[in-house]
Amino acid sequence: MRVRGTWLAAVGLVAALALPARAAPDEPEMPRIQRRIPDHPPSVFDGCRSQDLVRIRQMITRAIQRGAPTYNSGDFRGCYAIYERAARQIEQVLPAACAGPARALADGRQTAATRSTDAERAWAMRDAFDGLLRALSRYGRGR
Numbered sequence: 001m002r003v004r005g006t007w008l009a010a011v012g013l014v015a016a017l018a019l020p021a022r023a024a025p026d027e028p029e030m031p032r033i034q035r036r037i038p039d040h041p042p043s044v045f046d047g048c049r050s051q052d053l054v055r056i057r058q059m060i061t062r063a064i065q066r067g068a069p070t071y072n073s074g075d076f077r078g079c080y081a082i083y084e085r086a087a088r089q090i091e092q093v094l095p096a097a098c099a100g101p102a103r104a105l106a107d108g109r110q111t112a113a114t115r116s117t118d119a120e121r122a123w124a125m126r127d128a129f130d131g132l133l134r135a136l137s138r139y140g141r142g143r
Contacts, residue, residue: 033123038131042139044100052098060129076118083125
């Protein structure tokens with residue numbers, strides 16, 4: 001009897017692994033999104049001071065830390081609002097000489113506004129953030 005029970009459990013496990021993964025009943029269905037992360041040259045940071053770069057990274061990181069769980073809970077509009085508000089705040093606190101990142105974020109907000117769903121708008125903003133974070137990583141290595 002024990003062998004048969006073990007065998008049935010193994011068959012059930014294999015069958016469960018073969019089925020496509022589905023969200024649990026209490027988890028929201030996540031839309032498929034095509035990422036379009038901008039590839040900024042190091043010159044995007046021309047005119048920025050080191051403290052501007054630190055501030056950009058901190059503010060983007062904070063926005064993602066708040067926005068990602070909001071998105072994952074199914075509140076796509078709330079995530080977009082967090083990201084859009086953070087982008088505007090970053091644009092406002094940067095000095096005029098640090099225009100590249102502000103322009104990149106404004107472009108991201110403009111792109112997001114053309115998207116048809118809140119999920120797509122949230123991801124457009126996340127792409128703008130990720131583009132700047134990647135450029136910051138490369139910029140730091142190239143200095």
